[in-house]
Amino acid sequence: MARVAVVTGGTRGIGAAISLGLHKAGYKVAANYAGNDEAAAAFKAETGIHVDKWDVGSLAACKDGIARVEAALGPVEIVINNAGITRDGFFHKMTEAQWDEVLQTNLKSLFAMCRVTIEGMRARGFGRIVNLSSVNGQKGQMGQVNYSAAKAGVIGFTKALALENANKGITVNCIAPGYVATDMTKAIAPDVMQKIVAQIPVGRMGEPEEIANTVLYLINDQAGFITGSTIAINGGQFTVG
Ligand code: NAD
Numbered sequence: 122m123a124r125v126a127v128v129t130g131g132t133r134g135i136g137a138a139i140s141l142g143l144h145k146a147g148y149k150v151a152a153n154y155a156g157n158d159e160a161a162a163a164f165k166a167e168t169g170i171h172v173d174k175w176d177v178g179s180l181a182a183c184k185d186g187i188a189r190v191e192a193a194l195g196p197v198e199i200v201i202n203n204a205g206i207t208r209d210g211f212f213h214k215m216t217e218a219q220w221d222e223v224l225q226t227n228l229k230s231l232f233a234m235c236r237v238t239i240e241g242m243r244a245r246g247f248g249r250i251v252n253l254s255s256v257n258g259q260k261g262q263m264g265q266v267n268y269s270a271a272k273a274g275v276i277g278f279t280k281a282l283a284l285e286n287a288n289k290g291i292t293v294n295c296i297a298p299g300y301v302a303t304d305m306t307k308a309i310a311p312d313v314m315q316k317i318v319a320q321i322p323v324g325r326m327g328e329p330e331e332i333a334n335t336v337l338y339l340i341n342d343q344a345g346f347i348t349g350s351t352i353a354i355n356g357g358q359f360t361v362g
Pocket of ligand 1: 129130131132133134135136153154155156175176177178200203204205206226253254255256290297298299300301302304305306
């Protein structure tokens with residue numbers, strides 16, 4: 122039986138590449154999204170992938186969303202916490218809303234999505250969770266105190282949840298991408314982007330499919346000994362032990 126995977130923010134950017142990669146590999150995929158119904162409907166029509174709209178920053182919305190996915194596809198065994206936003210600005214000018222929105226979507230979402238799926242995974246003795254952090258959560262980034270804090274939090278969350286569930290057949294891992302060509306990075310001014318690319322040893326930005334390939338590796342049934350890890354995919358921009 123094909124395993125059921127939920128990809129948050131799964132109809133665009135890195136999330137869309139993950140949804141497609143899993144779909145092609147034979148998983149039953151539900152791609153969650155937050156905003157654009159028309160774009161999500163087009164993604165569904167083009168790919169045949171199940172889509173469902175809810176706000177991953179809300180526990181109640183995740184509970185309802187996962188219930189709908191499970192009614193349609195079956196028990197969720199794989200969760201890819203990919204949805205994320207930026208609300209950049211220097212800290213001395215940062216508003217409470219900029220802080221709260223980023224922490225809610227990028228970090229509280231992990232609490233909400235995992236809280237509503239982990240009990241089923243524990244009962245069935247199998248689960249795969251992959252969380253999207255960022256190079257900027259590992260090294261810090263000017264103008265992104267909120268985002269860096271949330272993405273560093275993703276790494277701590279991953280390690281602790283991995284320990285709690287290691288004896289239940291559940292692995293919890295983290296991917297920390299560097300700069301990847303998506304709508305998120307299109308928002309960066311071209312001259313700033315040029316300077317960033319100049320500091321990437323591989324000499325280019327990453328492709329969404331390069332992140333998706335690593336997700337596929339981590340969720341494989343054979344990857345049961347990999348847990349609590351953070352895998353950097355950043356073209357050599359920042360190397361950590
Ligand atoms: P993107 O902006 O292209 O897509 C983000 C997706 O998240 C969208 O589909 C959006 O609808 C969804 N989303 C946002 N808020 C949501 C909410 N409240 N509920 C449900 N869905 C919501 O971003 P991306 O570049 O594909 O990034 C994907 C992940 O990778 C994010 O967590 C991001 O922080 C991380 N990341 C991206 C890069 C990069 O260079 N693009 C680098 C490091 C980490």
